[in-house]
Amino acid sequence: MRVEMKVNGVTxxxxxxxxxxxxxxIRDVLGLTGTNVGxxxxxxxxxxVLVNGESVxxxxxxxxxxxxxxxxxxxxxxxxDGTLHPLQRAFQDNHALQCGYCTPGMVMASLSLxxxxxxxxxxxxxxxxxxNLCRCTGYHNIVKAVLAAQGEMGAKL
Amino acid sequence: MFPSKFEYRRVASVDEAVSILSQEEDxxxxxxxxxxxxxxxxxxxxxxxxxxxxxxxxxSYIREDDGEIAIGALTRHHALETSELLAREVPVLPAVxxxxxxxxxxxxxxxxxxxxxxxxxxxLPAALLALDxxxxxxxPKGERRIAAKDFFxxxxxxxxxxxxxxxxxxxxxxYRSYSFQKFNRRAQDWAIVGVVAVRNGTTNIGYVNMGVTxxxxxxxxxxxxxxxxxxxxxxxxxxxxxxxxxxxxSSEYRAxxxxxxxxxxxxxxx
Numbered sequence: 001m002r003v004e005m006k007v008n009g010v011t012x013x014x015x016x017x018x019x020x021x022x023x024x025x026i027r028d029v030l031g032l033t034g035t036n037v038g039x040x041x042x043x044x045x046x047x048x049v050l051v052n053g054e055s056v057x058x059x060x061x062x063x064x065x066x067x068x069x070x071x072x073x074x075x076x077x078x079x080x081d082g083t084l085h086p087l088q089r090a091f092q093d094n095h096a097l098q099c100g101y102c103t104p105g106m107v108m109a110s111l112s113l114x115x116x117x118x119x120x121x122x123x124x125x126x127x128x129x130x131x132n133l134c135r136c137t138g139y140h141n142i143v144k145a146v147l148a149a150q151g152e153m154g155a156k157l
Numbered sequence: 158m159f160p161s162k163f164e165y166r167r168v169a170s171v172d173e174a175v176s177i178l179s180q181e182e183d184x185x186x187x188x189x190x191x192x193x194x195x196x197x198x199x200x201x202x203x204x205x206x207x208x209x210x211x212x213x214x215x216x217s218y219i220r221e222d223d224g225e226i227a228i229g230a231l232t233r234h235h236a237l238e239t240s241e242l243l244a245r246e247v248p249v250l251p252a253v254x255x256x257x258x259x260x261x262x263x264x265x266x267x268x269x270x271x272x273x274x275x276x277x278x279x280x281l282p283a284a285l286l287a288l289d290x291x292x293x294x295x296x297p298k299g300e301r302r303i304a305a306k307d308f309f310x311x312x313x314x315x316x317x318x319x320x321x322x323x324x325x326x327x328x329x330x331x332y333r334s335y336s337f338q339k340f341n342r343r344a345q346d347w348a349i350v351g352v353v354a355v356r357n358g359t360t361n362i363g364y365v366n367m368g369v370t371x372x373x374x375x376x377x378x379x380x381x382x383x384x385x386x387x388x389x390x391x392x393x394x395x396x397x398x399x400x401x402x403x404x405x406x407s408s409e410y411r412a413x414x415x416x417x418x419x420x421x422x423x424x425x426x427x
Contacts, residue, residue, distance in 0.1 A: 112260065
């Protein structure tokens with residue numbers, strides 16, 4: 001079947017098998033490999049992307065379901081000139097990544113969280129990221145980064 | 158992992174879905190997909206046709222209707238969690254919805270989907286059972302209403318016919334006092350046992366993961382109705398039940414846990 005969706009602001013269209021999962025469409029068809037497959041069972045959050053601005057786990061969504069919608073991946077956050085999104089910069093400044101595998105999902109889940117909740121405290125960040133696992137267990141700095149970023153992010157994505 | 162091959166079709170109306178479901182042998186309705194797609198990836202389910210109903214308009218709403226709260230079947234957990242109307246009229250539903258999975262899961266999962274899936278380990282079906290909800294289903298011959306007590310019929314089975322679409326869930330107003338006790342060991346885990354207690358004069362109690370379907374704590378409710386103390390009523394928590402055994406706990410452990418959680422719930426009810 002043909003699916004068409006706006007990915008990071010650009011309309012992308014392809015002929016895919018009906019059973020294609022969104023994460024495979026993003027990685028294998030579009031070549032956007034920033035989005036990772038972790039557990040592949042909607043537990044770890046490494047595959048988190050935004051659909052119409054809200055976090056979803058792209059390993060558990062069909063590309064077909066999202067046809068006609070807007071998708072944002074980690075590649076869509078920085079400016080074209082490479083200037084990092086405030087959330088990415090906060091992750092860098094706070095050493096919020098160790099091996100980096102969970103990072104794209106953490107950033108996308110955090111972005112959705114910040115957009116939904118204007119005044120997050122530490123507890124709300126920890127609860128809001130419960131679906132994203134960091135096997136380096138670097139949670140303290142991830143939480144610090146999200147709290148730092150929300151201050152800088154006046155405007156929505 | 159990916160599912161075995163199937164055909165995906167999107168429908169624009171409930172009637173269209175009913176018509177396809179009536180003609181096709183091996184079709185399943187796809188809503189948020191967060192129960193069905195994992196099952197399909199594990200090849201525990203392999204329907205030949207998925208009928209995506211999520212683009213049907215006007216099936217996601219929470220509103221007062223005829224003295225009850227009517228919730229469209231496509232209403233997502235996130236919408237339940239953040240609904241001011243529910244917070245005021247049926248506060249147990251936002252409280253329970255907020256513990257399902259994680260935020261990304263709640264952006265996808267729907268109340269109609271979780272109800273139709275009928276998993277005894279899911280939180281929201283137990284809440285709907287405790288609330289004596291009514292399920293509105295549409296089939297080829299029109300609409301019918303199913304009481305919660307008749308809805309959950311077996312392991313992942315409900316009273317819905319294969320060609321029926323659940324369109325609305327109706328819950329009574331008035332259960333303002335509630336307690337939800339979800340016992341698990343890690344963030345985003347399923348409940349080892351969950352207890353949903355609501356009170357509006359009488360006390361209704363729903364169980365999560367105490368059997369193959371969502372259940373009512375009938376023995377506890379009867380004890381309370383006949384004037385027993387909370388402690389005595391809680392002692393009957395597992396009477397007549399055979400809770401499952403799995404990696405998270407034995408049947409005996411769940412029976413014990415149910416008593417503890419019922420006691421906590423009763424002490425929290427206003």
